[in-house]
Amino acid sequence: MNADGLVYVSLAHLMALEFKARDLSFLARQPQGSILAGNHASRLRGRGLNFDELRRYQPGDDLRHLDWRASLRTGKPVVRTFTEERDRPALIVADQRMSMFFGSQRSFKSAVAAELAALAAWMVFNAGDRVGGLVFNDSRIENIAPLRSRKRVEALLSRIAEQNQALSAANPDAEGEDQLDKVLQRCLALAGHDHLICIVSDFAGAGERTLQLMRQLSAHNDVIALQVYDPLALKLPSNGRLLITQGQLQVELAVDKRSVHQPLGDFLSGRLKDVATLLRRSRVPLMMFSTAEEAHTQLRAELGKSGARR
Numbered sequence: 001m002n003a004d005g006l007v008y009v010s011l012a013h014l015m016a017l018e019f020k021a022r023d024l025s026f027l028a029r030q031p032q033g034s035i036l037a038g039n040h041a042s043r044l045r046g047r048g049l050n051f052d053e054l055r056r057y058q059p060g061d062d063l064r065h066l067d068w069r070a071s072l073r074t075g076k077p078v079v080r081t082f083t084e085e086r087d088r089p090a091l092i093v094a095d096q097r098m099s100m101f102f103g104s105q106r107s108f109k110s111a112v113a114a115e116l117a118a119l120a121a122w123m124v125f126n127a128g129d130r131v132g133g134l135v136f137n138d139s140r141i142e143n144i145a146p147l148r149s150r151k152r153v154e155a156l157l158s159r160i161a162e163q164n165q166a167l168s169a170a171n172p173d174a175e176g177e178d179q180l181d182k183v184l185q186r187c188l189a190l191a192g193h194d195h196l197i198c199i200v201s202d203f204a205g206a207g208e209r210t211l212q213l214m215r216q217l218s219a220h221n222d223v224i225a226l227q228v229y230d231p232l233a234l235k236l237p238s239n240g241r242l243l244i245t246q247g248q249l250q251v252e253l254a255v256d257k258r259s260v261h262q263p264l265g266d267f268l269s270g271r272l273k274d275v276a277t278l279l280r281r282s283r284v285p286l287m288m289f290s291t292a293e294e295a296h297t298q299l300r301a302e303l304g305k306s307g308a309r310r
Contacts (some may be wrong), residue, residue, distance in 0.1 A: 006107050026123060088195070090129050091132055094117035095180070100202055112295050116289060117200045130147050132156065133159075135163050136183050141197075194221065196222045231292050246299035
């Protein structure tokens with residue numbers, strides 16, 4: 001098996017992405033125009049604050065931290081001080097379903113998703129937070145509990161690589177499209193509040209229940225959606241033949257025929273647009289990644305992209 005990061009990924013490949021994630025962050029020092037700043041700033045809480053102590057007011061203290069009861073009781077201004085929470089837990093959700101095992105240009109969606117999940121895991125680890133996640137295919141969901149440990153990152157990336165390398169055109173058809181919702185339901189059970197949840201998927205099978213679950217998750221957690229897509233969903237080739245595979249059935253379509261090109265193009269581009277619209281309705285920050293370009297280059301660009309265009 002050629003685990004080159006294009007069709008399949010290896011554990012070594014995902015571990016090596018640590019160096020490409022070094023200067024990237026979901027939370028800290030984003031450019032003013034970033035999609036994670038501005039309108040989305042309130043959606044990403046960062047680490048929380050723990051109450052530390054009451055002390056006498058000093059010039060320059062934030063007046064919002066005045067404790068009025070203590071001030072009235074002592075007759076002198078008193079402020080509450082806080083310390084930043086450490087080790088915030090993060091869940092990296094990596095989709096390795098058969099719907100991801102496709103690519104018309106540079107990489108397969110499954111490989112790009114694996115790389116993005118690895119980059120996200122390293123970003124969280126480098127920020128000093130706990131890393132865990134859920135890795136899922138059409139029949140199995142694997143849970144890795146968050147821990148601030150390089151070994152835990154390796155365990156998560158190992159599960160991603162294993163499920164990625166298990167993908168094959170000979171695999172049976174997906175048994176149901178509700179697996180994404182099952183994973184989000186599992187996230188709800190694991191992440192009570194103040195987690196960072198990064199979902200990397202093509203979001204195939206997403207519907208109103210998905211929207212409801214995403215909103216529930218984002219009510220008390222920071223949720224970021226990374227949608228992986230293939231350029232074929234944006235623009236079909238104008239001529240030539242396209243091989244469509246469904247289990248053991250293969251059909252070759254002449255895409256230069258209008259009767260084929262128009263309906264197929266409308267379906268593919270419409271499906272991508274529908275999913276993106278649904279995700280935006282959840283008010284979760286959404287970043288989109290093509291299989292035609294390197295994952296880390298796109299992530300760097302997306303983190304600096306203006307939210308005004310989204």
